[in-house]
Amino acid sequence: MPAKTPPTGDPTWLEDVLRPALGDRLKTLPGWKDAGVGGTMGRIWGVIWHHTGNARESAQSIRNGRPDLAGPLAQLHIAPDGTVTIVAVGPCNHAGRGSWTGLPTDNANGLTIGIECAWPSDASLTEATQTRERWPDAQIVAMRDTGAAISAYLGVDASHNISHEEWAKFGPAGFRQGKWDPGNLDMDWFRGEITKAMNGEFNTTPTTPEEPMPTLDDLTPAEQHELLDGVRWIKQQLGPNIWGPASSMGKNDSGQELTVRDGLAAHLRKAGA
Template sequence: MANPLSADRFLAALRAEGCTVVEHSGWRTHTRTSSGRPWGPVHGVVIHHTVSKGTDATVRICRDGYVGLPGPLCHGVIAKDGTIHLVGYGRTNHAGGGDPDVLAAVTDESYGTRPPAPNVGNTDGTDGNRAFYGFECENLGDGVDPWPAAQLDAIERAGAALCRAHGWSSKSVIGHLEWSDDKNDPRGFRMPDMRTWVAIRLARTPGNPAPTPTPEEAPVALSKNDVAQAVLAYREPRADAESKKAGRRIPDIHGYIVGTYQAVTGIASDVKKILTLLSEKKES
């Protein structure tokens, strides 16, 4: 729980984290707060996909809104190339209604890998526009449209920037599908993975890349984009049909890649926790 950052501090936090930012005219005062509904205190960051194609059109929609939902629809639009376009500030129409149990878990940062599954949605839930920063990410949201490495990196940096500014952990970064039971965004990457990437970044100096390992230390590993592309490219329709018929996942290359990646990232997270505990014990 915290008071929202000023627009200037918000911008400074993004830039300090190494984000590439484009400021659109009037973004600092383009807000829905004038509707009479408040913004703040804030508790976290919600990540969305736009279901749109083309950066210019996406930015325009997120700034101006559409029939039935006036803009701004987020604070920043994260384009395919990783550029963050600032289109509004203050209260924005991005999160809508969501589950109060999720809000409590995010506020307390008290959950495990995922927040509790939401049981309410946009029309019957708690006001999320008041409680969260929001980033709309340019993607068709069909599970096929790729998430370039530069875009995933920008999402990670934006989440880390606000967590660092507020003293939050990565558990304050959630997806829209984790907030509302009638949403499925972002689709194409896993939010637990994104929180892991944000946590790793928060453990480093703001804006700096991870240290380059020596050849002896360098792991043989897939990049985030490699994993995303492999999962999307190699899902087998036959295995999907068999899985549906059997009522469970029939192993295929998709399942193998996802399962292996989840296991490895889980082990890496556990090792990091152990090293942190050993370091704290040593210092005490």
């Protein structure tokens, strides 16, 4: 649902907006509501999409920054497995020099939400060789759902999602810096996917992962003994075994003890008669 008024100021609403779209895929870093490089966000125009240059870059590394650039480096981090982590809500050092219609030249940090996507797994890829690696499906879906949820809340269409490369090279001010992220992602296609998501063309209802089946190691000694006793009882009902004679489930016409197996067989014979 769009905001009642155009959102201005730090996007502390990110968790409330993203949780319905992402469910358990959404995480937060401690202190995210207070993190930023200083100052306060203005009226938020949209999203600038980035890639980290290394799929192993974590949300923590985005918060901490680099020796040459103080963190946080973006408000959001999206991992290859589709996990979306809120890192910060204050202005972040992500845009750098660039231009785009609707944004002031060289000044987008306080007006855009930066999203760093951990890609590619082959950190040696360059702008010339980037086509060698496909984006993980889970990551792309999370990116799509995130972009759609934020755009819908801002009350804007998918055109308010731009790449760092578009900002750095192809705006009204021309070439400003040599960025090429987010990698080989076709932004026109990606904006189309965001539009489809905003129109409800995908089922983005989050599902809760199934709880893993417990193993014996998950049980206490008492629970293991109880389980073993239950298995022994079942084996006894199925026939004679090493623990003793079969348990009685009644007797047949000849006075012989019946097990569960015998009783079931007799029932089937009777039903088929």
